[in-house]
Amino acid sequence: MSYFSSKFLSLWRSKKSQVVLFSSTAIALYGYDQGMMSMINTNLNYLGTMGIEYNSPIVGVIVSVYYLGCALGAVIFSKVADRWGRKKAIFACLTMASLGNAIMFIAGLRGMKGALAVMILGRVVMGLGVGGIDSVIPIYSAELASDEARGRALAQEFQMNIFGLNMAFAINLLATRALGKRSQWAWRVPIIVMQAYPLVLLAVIGRLPESPRWLIYHGKEDKARLAFEDILGSGGGEEGEGEGDAKFEELRQSHEQEADKHVSYLDMFTPGHPQFHPTIITIMVQVNQALTGYGAVSVYGPQIFELLGFSVWTAEDLTMANYVSYFILMTIAWLLIDAMGRRKLLLGGSVVLTSCFLLLGLFAGLAMHSGSLHVYQPLVAIFGTVALFIATGAFGIGWLSTVWLVPTEIFPTTARAQAAAVSVIIWGFANFAITFLTPVMFTYLTHYIFIVFAVTNAIGGVWTYFYLPESGNRSFEDNVEFFEEAAKQGSWRVNRVKDGRWKSMPYNGVLLDGSREAHEQEPLLQRVEDQMP
Structure with missing residues (x-):
């Protein structure tokens, strides 16, 4: 057996590698849904089957109701994860996602009545499963990862999220080009292909260890x-x-x-309780992520490129290219997240996103009024496209995986599952609001929608600078200490707690006061290269 073959087999047999691969593939379910719905929303047969118009607000309802299912699924399956184990909860989540996907597929099939109600039911059921996955998988992964590699592991998993988005949009694009926008199979095929994810994962979950x-x-x-x-x-x-x-x-x-030290949901929302402060941070990072506007960009990508003046086909091709760029640039996220820390990536992402959305507002406005302003529209559209591509990369590097990682790092074990559930609940409601309102904002605000997102990105960056502690390269216990010290200090401002100790990461296991980490320093899921002989 060759040297490289022996290494590959060693890695393939490694439970550490298997957990990372499994978790990454499970997270891809969320990305697949985003890419899947972005073109289904413009399929004429789909709209006719659902009995809705192209610009109907019901389009946004169908997309956004999924996030309400996610919020409920997070509560249900986090309780399952705490009571019966992480693996059993993940198994139940995958089963639920598979069922919801099947319901979506049969909506309106062979003249079935009530297509809209069936589709909404399928979206909610699938949301239950995916919301559960989004709450349990980060816990499962973080509990098996080393302190210095938690960010890398989760960022790699969320790169697979973008792989799922790319896969769904590519299948949509190919089916639409081959069958046309009036074919029911151009939107049903991308839905049923999603079944591959839960079915394969259900087949292999038995090989994985429990936390x-x-x-x-x-x-x-x-x-x-x-x-x-x-x-x-x-x-x-x-x-x-x-x-x-x-x-x-x-x-x-x-x-x-x-x-x-049992912690209930009521405790987490009770001012003065030790878990109230980290709960507010969990809520705010998810709210700020939703207010970046990128959930809307992911689902309504083709419509944004049409705002810049591109034809429907060109807008769809550019959306695909943007998603491919998104996937590639996510590599930078998992290279930097444990080297620079969570705060620096979030703050850098806010600055770039604010700038890009301001430029998008300008370029989209010029493109829409190019005739009266005597502006060369194709050039303006190119500038707008570049701004959108850069914004996509900034979101992926700065704001995608970081906000899911923080709640897994700042709570004690007794509250970690509840924290993950709260994170997904807020993500669900916030994205429900954004994806529901986006079609309306496109209709009434047109290019000014980007100015709105520029402002919300700036607000998110300011909040992060003042109130988000750096949790990277620290043990769970050391991150919990931040909140104990903040309570003693009587301030939530990061720079006022122990002279700003949590404004940046400690390196090489040495804290800023010169002491070494006392807990959880030995890795469970090491980097792949660490496993090579």
């Missing part, structure tokens, strides 16, 4: 010890049993300290 943290926190210590040995020793190395015992003892001691 040792969850096992310890539920008194299953023997299984937790075996899970550690399985995770740490499956890559062909010799570290399994000894390192597994060390990690087991570390987490067992952590559990003993937190065992009597």
